[in-house]
Amino acid sequence: MSYLGADWLERPSRISEERPDEMLAAMGLKNGDIVADIGAGSGFHTRRMASLVAPTGQVFAVDIQPEMLEILEGRVEDEGLTGIVPVLGEFDDPKLPDNQIDWILLVDVYHEFENPDLMLAKMRQALKDSGKVALVEYRVEDGTGDHIKADHRMSVHQVLSEWTPAGFELIELHEFLPSQHLFIFQKAVNDRTTGVSAQSTIPSYNLFEAISEGHVEVTASGQGAEAVNLTIQRMRSDPMVITLPVGTYFKASGSSSDMIARRDGVIILEEDGPQTWALLARTVNRNRPVPVAEDGFDIHRADEQPSLRNVMWQFQGMSLHPMIGSVIEELALWIVSENAGYDDLVAHASRVPIPVEQAIALAAAYTDSAGIDITQKQIWADREKFVPALTDEALKKVFEDRNLN
16 A cells, blocks of 8 residues: 555454454554564554563564554654564565564555565564464455455465475464454474474364365255255364365255355364354356256366356456346356357346446456456357447457457
8 A cells, every 4th residue: 555545554344343442452462572563654553562572572563554553653752652663674674683573464455466485485484483463464365355456365275385395383373353464473393493382273174175084074964045054063173274276066966956165165174063154156048047945066176177266266356346246156157168159148137236247248358367268158259239339449359359359
């Protein structure tokens, strides 16, 4: 965020929207801790942490914009705070001292890193052997973070796939914030150089890995046109995090429609006995009944249906207006899953408050941008039924350019 948006970082509604005091309480900061706030901005969290680690602690407030640090320093002076050290970082280096940091905090900033691998290495280098990282990112999985642009959201599946190979272990995953994940990481065992004791980790598994290794038992059943219910039970006593990727395929065992996961999924298993895991999903077959609770599914890996997976991955990473998003996504899915043409899609496309031709053109364009060659689909053969009617010149040009290629 530009320093010109600093006032937005201090908006009063942020207290109820993000619950910063509860988030910081989960970190358990104490007098004397040395803390780094990476992406500190105007110091919204920096100033709160300074009070928690006072009088002998210190907070390194890291930002890459000198103007933002000037704003932060002004607020720190106005509030009479001490122990805050502004640090002008770089895109690939937070400029922190080695082996001195007890806690690193990153709130809605990690997804912005241009070079995440190098930044993760630099953060690991700055941590003490007993140091920890608190990472906050808006959720993908359940829609609670959908008021934020898609490229500013991250799923647990995405975060763990990047942080675990970088030498970090998950020790806590909190979901009490209204629309954000709170991860607590520590250095991996082989990345600590002394005998400092570490907090117990929470093992994480992809669903199929967990099933094949006997960690869980799971069944899938219908829950209407936009969700699938998994009944999942852990088969060992310790807590675990289970994830699955967008595009996971649910093949109906009866006559109802197959389903496909439209978001990454996550569940934390902390109790014995079966738990219900509700996943956002879409129907794959237009003319088959919508699944109900009595309908079961076999669960298949996303990469078994790569074209459908790519379409769903595309829409997970996009921010469409809620009045049209779900319908456009369904149209695109049916173009791929059933080779649906213009006439097949008209009735469903009429549900959105934009011209039918535009809705179908958007679905076809997004399908093509997901790597599916629409020139091999019926929708391309039908393009004269909707492209000439388009009034959006940029959208029309997509088809003209595709025709030239």
